[in-house]
Amino acid sequence: MLEKLHDSLLKAPIVHRGEYHYFIHPISDGVPFLEPELLDEITEHIMEIADTDVDRIVAIEAMGIPLATALSLKTGIPFSIIRKRPYELDGEVILSQKTGYSKGELFINAIKKGDRVLIVDDVISTGGTLMALISALKEIGAEVSDTIVVIERGEGVAGMRELGFDVRTLVRINVDENGVSIEE
Ligand SMILES: O=P(O)(O)OC[C@H]1O[C@H](OP(=O)(O)OP(=O)(O)O)[C@H](O)[C@@H]1O
């Protein structure tokens, strides 16, 4: 199961972002290129496990976008992108994003009270991004039916679960200077 995802992760190169060992992979970076067969394997799997009885798929710029696009085409569900720049439309919600290697702001538009949403993203590490997003969506009054992330590294998911956030991931990896290994 998820053979293409596992095989490709084992080949992922590592670069350094400060102290952080950052892996580079088609799903998390679009580099070197994202093969349709890999995207198909992953999104078929997400459709098998996720609650797709939702009004909207929600994806975070940038690398949530290919996942949301493929899922939207398969399910017919529209998607919204949480952007890294403001539009200054009425009702825009701003949140702070902090990962293991960066800080910034995210902007939510056009998600309203009562909307049922499925969140998808490429990677979770500290969980900072998703925790901020889920909290903001709850504050808006949207119902997060499911949160699915393709690649899990680090302790973010465990920390989020302790705080009552429900996140499911497709593969859990370890990353060090030698590369990526897959946790069984
Ligand atoms: O669990 P965390 O530590 O918060 O890290 C996870 C976030 O990091 C990546 O986003 P990034 O901001 O690097 O954006 P990108 O998709 O544009 O590469 C990834 O897409 C997640 O959104």
Ligand SMILES: Nc1nc2[nH]cnc2c(=O)[nH]1
């Ligand atoms: N591509 C990529 N995205 C990430 N998001 C959080 N950690 C990582 C990482 O190591 N690589």
